[in-house]
Amino acid sequence: MGWLEASNWQLHVSLIVLLSMHMKAASLFSMLIKSTGELSPVSRESNGESTVPAPTQKPMWCRCNRHCRADSVNSTCRTDGYCFTTVEDEESGGHTIASGCLHFEGLDIQCRDMLIIHERRTLSIACCRDKDFCNENLHPALPSLRNSDCVEGDIGHRALLISVIVCNILLVLLIIFWYFRHKRQATRPHYCIGVEQDETYFAPGETLKDSTQWSQSTGSGSSFPMVEITIARQIEMVKQTGKGRYGEVWMGKWREEKVAVKVFFATEEASWLKETEIYETVLLRHENILGFIAADIKCTGTLTELYLITDYHEHGSLYDYLKSTPLDPKAMLNLAYSSASGLCHLHMEIFGTQVKPAIAHRDLKSKNILVKKDGTCCIADLGLAVKWFSDKNGVDVPPKKLVGTKRYMAPEVLDKRLNRNHFQSYLMADMYSFGLILWEVARRCVSEGIVDKYQLPYHDLLPTDPSCKDMWEIVCRKKLRPALPSRWRSDECLRQMEKLMTECWAHDPASRLTALRVKKTLAKMMESRDITI
Template sequence: MTEGTGRLISGRYALSTLLGQGGMGQVWAAYDQRLDRRVAVKLLRPDRVAGQDGDELRRRFLRECRVTAQVDHPGLVTVHDAGSDDEELFLVMQYVDGADLAEHLAEHTPYPWPWAVAVAAQLCAVLSAVHAVPIVHRDLKPRNVMVRQDGTIVVLDLGVASVMETDTTRLTNTGTPIGTPAYMAPEQAMGGTVGPYTDLYALGVLLHELLGGDVPFAGSSALGVLHRHLYEPPVPVRRMRPEIPDALEALVLRLLAKDPQHRPASAQEVYEDLAPLLAARGTPTGAPLDPTRPFVRPHAPWPDRARTPADRPTPGTPLPGRPDVARAVDDVKRFLGEGRITQAVDVLGAILPVAAEQHGANSPVVRSLRKQYAATLMDDGQYRRALPELRRLADERATEAGQADPQALGFRQDIAQCLEQLGEPAAALAEYRALLPYYENQYVGGGPERAHDVRRSIGHLLLALGDRAAAHDTLVRLLHDVERLGGPAHPRAVDIRRTLQWLGQVR
């Protein structure tokens, strides 16, 4: 287990999985216990705070909190909280579900040039907002860019940004340039004045890497790489991929100009050059992580259920190392008892494959964990993820014990509830109608209360589908049965009567 796992920051944020570390410290996946949500927590490492540069690093980190919080753009990670915990400083940010651009490039080689254009265009929108503050990011690179499932881009880590205001500039008075050598503009490499044009150079490096498969200037040492930035011309990308449009190659070369005056004047200008190359509106691939989707179907819902089938449920934030199943089960019980449902969902999703390997996929232990996983997903409102698991549980139980088995019926009722919550009334109605004969059979457990619940759901779904006559008939008969058993003051009778009054059928 990674050191730090389970640690509570500021009495609120429980560290879960180490996502990365660098010169400024560590980034963790964590849980906000107060709001029961996933977050990312950045910590300034204690060994970098102590010593000669400790005060400098503290100032830089605190500036990061202020700077990141003042820029409001959907393409920038949201800041939730900041402060200090013992000797460490922390920044709490939105947890972004997706892949970083470096991973995305590694999985899609050669990277489609329309994707590269879409990524760059979205980055231009973010850079325009950042430069308007004015802020220079200084460390734009694929590892600092996330591609969400819906194809939108999120830029991370303004921690090395320099705010171009008189009270916040020149904090890096050691003379050491901040950034990553492979993406560093010549003026940045020489320790000179940086500006928006510096980020545009990094954008050019990033575009060249997406299109050509590698950064334009590489080497065995940082000094060697910086020397190439200063003195060598980049290789035009069409030499490696002739299918790339001439206009795109010309733009990359302009972005990589050694002299900032020869680069585009602004991120807005770069966007205007990219705009004619963007994919036209139409039908996207339907696959996740497609960066052209925001342009092909702007503002369309995600997941696009009209075009994309529901996926199998996937685990959330993975547990570090190989989780201990028994201890993880105890953690789940504790999380549920404390109302930390999201964290319980992630732990259950992570331990299921391990439990199946240790005990067998069809063992009672794994079956119990799967039941808990499905129930917890429903409690967390993740009905689409719960649905496939419930269907599998229902089918397995019905095969073993018969269709009338109470557990199998319970799973099917949960399936109907999921469909109802997902806005699929016709499918939910079919499930409830198939269930009803079993609950009305006096030999099946559940009693009349379960049958009444199902009948009320059927009536409400008929209303949702616009069949008011059938809904009225269903609810009137249900009202009679409920009043016969529980009297007119029964809460269910009061609720049904209110619905019928709303329909105008009862005065």
């Protein structure tokens, strides 16, 4: 792994900057320690204290207090130097005034500097030699500025010390992070051999579809590892094919191979993360569930785009396909069976060395089912889906109960009596929606030379964009369902489809068919007509 490898260059730059900060802080700290050792406790002539002129040798009398010598009499002393008065610290925390005599020898230093006298700290000293007892009138001032300077110096030392410690801690954490990242990448298998760093290795003639099929054979929910890392950088956006509440859908090209790119708005990061998490579920991959390829974040200047890359199906959604394509019984059963097969796999919990949780879609509709080139369907748009593991016996569902498309909402969702703690409730709500989808498909099947125009469920009972109140009035209070054409009763296949859909959209969730029961019923219908599954 190169030191400036593309995937790690930001990490190395950060490491160099932190090392530089650490060395600079240590240097400043050393300089400051040296400089403080050279500073005197008080500044000298800059503080306004004059130098002491050379004294004469004539003895004089001084007052003494707390600094009286053994030969002192009546608090007086005699000296050939100076009389002095000092302000000193008390052990109790206060200040006291003291006075006495200074001998000529060494008095220049004593009168100019703050010294430790008799184990007391002298804060200020004033000297005189004008006359006998001249120190009676001396009043040395407390050096307030000196104290603040000491405090400021202490704060500066502490701040610098803290900054050095923080830099050291960050440096250690960064080194630990870099070590484990390097170790993890070193143990990861390499699929890219002898090609440019930004390219993905494929065997001659191998396509993106082949790589995802390899992933399916391993049982993984996600796609070929190196594809997921690099494909998003190499996609060319060709045309927009749709737009929803979370973002836009584009048809893109990767090495002349078509892919679908769902571009989420930056404000919908939570939806992007949720859908990516569902698609990466172990053992989710199935021929009737939209094939997931990769998820990526692309930053272009100030714009952040969240990509979800999947297989591309040129027929588009089942909604679009039914609007333009009439069906014969075989095509109708292919669409219905493959949709039920995908939903059955989604709902099913699989046990083994790996465990696939049961998943409820929660937004089933004809616009969220795609039609493949061979006339079969695959379930898409898993952004609102929820998982359930039987061993945990819990459903991770956000507080909001009303989710999905209002036109396809089950009665128990509309009147807010869905049991959120019982996962079967979510599966049965999916089955209600699936019953409406079967109705949409059956309407487009030709019988006796007649085919109905495509319509959405409840088209004759509701406005184009119905409210929850509108839906509740029709579905819950009046308990109405989409109208069933009379021509269906004269066609055996459509009559069986009618029975199937009405058992799916029953008002009582417990009376509805499961996805597995619907799949098996449709399989029998296909076998009776010699249609290969």
